[in-house]
Amino acid sequence: MPKVFVPTSGPEEWKHLLTKPDLHWKRGRSARSTAYSWEAANALPGEIETLLETCPQFNSESPELLAAFPEWKVPLPGGDRDSQSDVFALVRCGTQTLAVAIEAKVSETFGPTVAEWLVNASDGKKERLAYLCERLGLDQNGIGALRYQLFHRTVSAIIERDRFGMDVAAMIVHSFSQTHEWIDDYQAFVRILGGSGERGVLDCVQLPDGQPLHLGWATGDAQFLEA
Numbered sequence: 001m002p003k004v005f006v007p008t009s010g011p012e013e014w015k016h017l018l019t020k021p022d023l024h025w026k027r028g029r030s031a032r033s034t035a036y037s038w039e040a041a042n043a044l045p046g047e048i049e050t051l052l053e054t055c056p057q058f059n060s061e062s063p064e065l066l067a068a069f070p071e072w073k074v075p076l077p078g079g080d081r082d083s084q085s086d087v088f089a090l091v092r093c094g095t096q097t098l099a100v101a102i103e104a105k106v107s108e109t110f111g112p113t114v115a116e117w118l119v120n121a122s123d124g125k126k127e128r129l130a131y132l133c134e135r136l137g138l139d140q141n142g143i144g145a146l147r148y149q150l151f152h153r154t155v156s157a158i159i160e161r162d163r164f165g166m167d168v169a170a171m172i173v174h175s176f177s178q179t180h181e182w183i184d185d186y187q188a189f190v191r192i193l194g195g196s197g198e199r200g201v202l203d204c205v206q207l208p209d210g211q212p213l214h215l216g217w218a219t220g221d222a223q224f225l226e227a
Contacts (some may be wrong), residue, residue, distance in 0.1 A: 001073050001082075008070075011035035011227070017071035019084070028225050033176045034086050034104040036227035038068060044091065047218040048102075048172060052093060055202045055214065057168075059095030072101075074156035078128030083156040086174070088162065098214070100165040101157035103149070104126065105175040106225065112183050114151070115144035131155075137208040141191065151191040155217070158207065170202075170214035178222050180227055190215050 008014065014035035015025045024031045037045050042067045044052070052063040072088030087102035103110075115187045120126060133140050135158055154171040161169040173186055182198060187197030195203030195215055202216040206225075 001075075003070065006189050008039065013040075013041040013071045022192065026226065028106060029175060030086065030104040030106045030108055033106060033220060033224040034102070035070065035227060037174075037176075038087060040071075040224070043092065043148075045061075045090070045174070045218075045220065047220060048154065048174065049219045050108045051099075051172065051202050051216045052091070053077055054200070055093075055204065057204060057212065058096055062100075065094045066090040066092055066097075069146060072160075073136075074101075076128055076152060076155070076159075077131045077226055078126070079122075081162075083152040085153060085156060088156075088160060096166045096168055097166040099112060099157050099164055100170045100172060101153050101160070101163040103153050103171065103173045104220075105173060106177050107181050108149035108181055111149045112147070113145055114148050116150040118144075128152075135207070138192065146189050147155040147185045148191065150186065154189075154213070158213065161211075168193035168212055168214060169207075170216070174217045174218050174220055176220035176222065176225055178219070180217075180219065185216055 015021045018024050018031055025034060044063055049063050061219045067090045069088045072085045073082035075082050085101040089100040090099040091100055093137035131156050135155045157169040157171050190197035190203055199217045202214050204212050204214050207213050
């Protein structure tokens with residue numbers, strides 16, 4: 001990950017950051033919809049701002065986007081494949097600062113379950129899963145049916161909270177599906193952490209380090225499916 005960044009001049013500049021731009025940069029897909037949504041707002045998209053405002057911890061303070069980084073990569077133990085958030089955002093809510101990992105979706109799934117990901121697992125995979133569970137305070141038993149992507153995306157927010165010296169970590173699914181496809185997978189993950197998983201509510205659960213973790217599902221504006 002480079003250390004020097006420059007502002008974008010528009011959503012099309014997000015395309016070259018994708019691992020497979022020709023495959024993923026299409027109208028109606030999450031990468032393109034997310035880029036156009038965030039660039040149009042030039043701040044937090046309204047649905048994410050509203051979600052953050054539901055949290056009592058922030059005292060109804062209006063959230064302010066400090067910086068947003070498309071396709072942000074966070075190294076994890078147990079291999080050389082990073083966790084790549086669609087957007088990583090630094091946000092201020094009153095006196096609180098947040099490190100927010102955004103997982104964008106339309107109809108795309110959250111990928112393999114933990115059990116599927118672990119088939120013929122290398123030592124590196126086993127090391128990574130142990131690390132993810134440790135950061136989240138979860139036992140490895142009973143998580144096989146949950147989606148692996150949600151584990152590493154959430155932990156990437158915790159890692160960056162520490163690295164940037166922020167107060168709070170958050171993982172938000174920014175879904176442009178108007179029928180909320182795959183929300184059941186998100187809800188199953190949030191509930192095992194002790195949250196409700198209810199759409200439009202920013203859950204707050206406690207991490208093993210004693211710090212709060214926020215989890216939310218925000219429904220994106222349908223107009224950006226046609227962008």
